[in-house]
Amino acid sequence: MKLAARVGQVTPSITLAIAAKAKAMKAEGIDVCSFSAGEPDFDTPEHIKAAAKKALDEGKTxxxxxxxxxxxxxxxxxxxxxxxxxxxxxxxxxxxxxxxxxxxxxxxxxxxxxxxxxxxxxxxxxxxxxxxxxxxxxxxxxxxxxxxxxxxxxxxxxxxxxxxxxxxxxxxxxxxxxxxxxxxxxxxxxxxxxxxxxxxxxxxxxxxxxxxxxxxxxxxxxxxxxxxxxxxxxxxxxxxxxxxxxxxxxxxxxxxxxxxxxxxxxxxxxxxxxxxxxxxxxxGSQDCVEQMRLAFAERRQIMLQRLNAIPGLSCAKPDGAFYLFVNISKSGLNSLEFCDKLLENKRVAAIPAIAFGADDHIRLSYATDMTSIEKGMDRLDKFVRSLV
Ligand code: PLP
The missing domain is CATH 3.40.640.10 (Type I PLP-dependent aspartate aminotransferase-like (Major domain))
Known part of the structure; x- marks a missing residue:
């Protein structure tokens, strides 16, 4: 099929592809720690869901x-x-x-x-x-x-x-x-x-x-x-x-x-x-926003501590969002190789920052539960030590 030229000018979203691969591996029963998704792991707050359900029942369709x-x-x-x-x-x-x-x-x-x-x-x-x-x-x-x-x-x-x-x-x-x-x-x-x-x-x-x-x-x-x-x-x-x-x-x-x-x-x-x-x-009440922010703040602290204890990786303390932007330049791998091997060998999903214009970095999302963070950081630590 002859597609429009504009399709060839853009690349499919790497973040969506990796998040989908990690989800598919999980669905197969593989124990993946996913730091790839740019989405909070919390459910939508109840009062928001209730308002949408009410609107649905009232025929706002x-x-x-x-x-x-x-x-x-x-x-x-x-x-x-x-x-x-x-x-x-x-x-x-x-x-x-x-x-x-x-x-x-x-x-x-x-x-x-x-x-x-x-x-x-x-x-x-x-x-x-x-x-x-x-x-x-x-x-x-x-x-x-x-x-x-x-x-x-x-x-x-x-x-x-x-x-x-x-x-x-x-x-x-x-x-x-x-x-x-x-x-x-x-x-x-x-x-x-x-x-x-x-x-x-x-x-x-x-x-x-x-x-x-x-x-x-x-x-x-x-x-x-x-x-x-x-x-x-x-x-x-x-x-x-x-x-x-x-x-x-x-x-x-x-x-x-x-x-x-x-x-x-x-x-x-x-x-x-x-x-x-x-x-x-x-x-409605903004308490839910604050509760999630506090949870992210705690996860950020733990993940950053764990990360900066891994020899060869470094990361500045982020002031916002829920990502660590990790410098991997000492690993000898580019960001795609690093993330591919990390997922294949240690079942940890991360995003190669070549997607963001920075091939010597990876992005780790901490919008995930603390158990996955601890387990995933153990695996990342082992992975990086296995490279030297
Ligand atoms: N802008 C930035 C910087 C983002 O990270 C995202 C989502 O990852 C978006 C915009 C789009 O968000 P959504 O389309 O889910 O509202």
């Missing part, structure tokens, strides 16, 4: 507006005001099938052939692929340990060309767990205004931060930055709602209308009764 349930758009606008100090109204918000869909639709609504999108690496693996699918050009700006895996204002400024349309900021970051400080966010915001580009701030991990880390949304820096800011987020990570597929985009009305047109001809509305669960998530 029909088509709704492509932009989302009005009550949910309002609840999201209120959340953005309250938590993030962003003055979006409901008409600035569109509900999407997850944060992934928000970003994809954004690229489709914004990019023309040759438009450049600045993406700091290590990056969430779908950003460059989405840009390519939309006909744009990803401009990857490498960062490393010397700047704490953060793009500097100078790097951003010098990467901007007359073709630059958008800068993708992800804090807390997947895969590094890095959280930009408010001062760093402000400095990046100044470049956005100075060079008059747009910024999309992917804030899906905003609630999962540790110790003294603070989340500042770049749109709150000044009215000038706000005018150039698009927020992408969703319910998957903070509320353990990965399978519900609900996210959102907040943006200038013109852009929301454009995304609505695209959505109206592709997916239409997000599952109607699921959106009522999302309303309950935002409007």
């Amino acid at each position: 029909k088509y709704g507006p492509a932009t989302g349930e009005p009550k949910l758009r309002e609840a999201i606008a209120r959340k953005l005001q309250k938590d993030n100090n962003l003055g979006f109204a409901a008409e600035n918000v569109i509900v999407t099938n997850g944060g992934k869909h928000s970003l994809y639709n954004l690229m489709m609504a914004l990019l023309n052939g040759g438009d450049e999108v600045i993406i700091p690496s290590p990056y969430w693996l779908s950003y460059p692929e989405m840009v390519i699918l939309a006909g744009g050009t990803p401009i990857i700006v490498p960062t490393d340990a010397s700047t704490g895996y953060k793009i500097t204002p100078e790097q951003l400024r010098s990467s901007i060309t007359p073709r630059t349309k958008l800068f993708v900021l992800n804090s807390p970051c997947n895969p590094t767990g890095v959280v930009y400080t408010p001062a760093e966010i402000k400095a990046l915001g100044e470049v956005v205004v100075e060079k008059d580009i747009l910024v999309v701030s992917d804030e899906i991990y905003e609630k999962i931060i540790y110790d003294d880390a603070q989340h500042l949304s770049i749109g709150a820096v000044s009215p000038e930055v706000f005018d150039r800011t698009i927020i992408s987020s969703g319910f998957a990570k903070a509320y353990s709602m990965t399978g519900w597929r609900i996210g959102y985009l907040a943006a200038p009305v013109e852009l929301v209308k454009a995304v609505s047109t695209i959505q109206g001809h592709s997916t239409s509305n997000v599952c109607t009764f699921a959106q009522f669960g999302a309303i309950a998530a935002l409007e």
